[in-house]
Amino acid sequence: MECAPIINFLQVDKSKQLLSLIRKCEQPVVFTSGVFDLLHVGHLEYLREAKRYGKSLIVGVNTDNSAKKLEKGPSRPFNNENDRASLIASLRYVDGVILFNEDTPNALIKLIKPSFFVKGGDYSETYLRATDLFGLENTEIKIIPLKTNYSSTRLIKKIIKAHQ
Structure with missing residues (x-):
């Protein structure tokens, strides 16, 4: 099985x-974003659930x-950005990975124009409309509840x- 393509949004030569x-x-295209440091089952279930909203899943990974x-x-x-992007790209339900350097993926979302923007339960629709989706009224927001006891920070x- 081939991995999804990885594109660095910072590099102008990658625009094509x-x-x-x-x-x-x-x-429909689904877009989500995150750091995805120390990939765990919570990430996997989140991305699998996100894919259910559409035919294609594009994941923005913070640099x-x-x-x-x-x-x-x-x-x-x-994990560095290339390793994190490679891990996400290797998942069968991910169709593309884009590294982005901004605080929010707003500029990237404006280019992609996804039907759905998916985030975890630690975000609210009001917050996302004011930041990540500012100026994008035609993208529907879907919030996926976080899997209990799974987070990179907790891990x-x-x-x-364990090592103290």
Whole structure:
């Protein structure tokens, strides 16, 4: 099985690749985004559920620089952006991965124009409309409840505690 393509949104020479990916995607397109550091079952179930809303799933992955701005911790992310993107791209229900460097994927979403924008239960539709989807009225928001007891932060704390 072939991995989904990975595109770096920062590189202008990749714009043709991005447009090609968008054209190849079957409608409806679902878009989601995240850091996806220390991939775990919660991530897998979230992405599998996101794919159920459409025919194509494109995942925006925060670059290392963008992830550091999210203040998840001084040493985060543990896995670099290319490794995180490669792991996500290897999942059978992911049709494309795009690395983005902004605080929100708003510019990327405007280019993709997905039918659905999916986020985890730690986000609200009001917040997403004011940030990630600002100016995008035709994209429907779907919130997927988080899987209890699964988070990269929780996993990191557990590892640290085990080695103290």
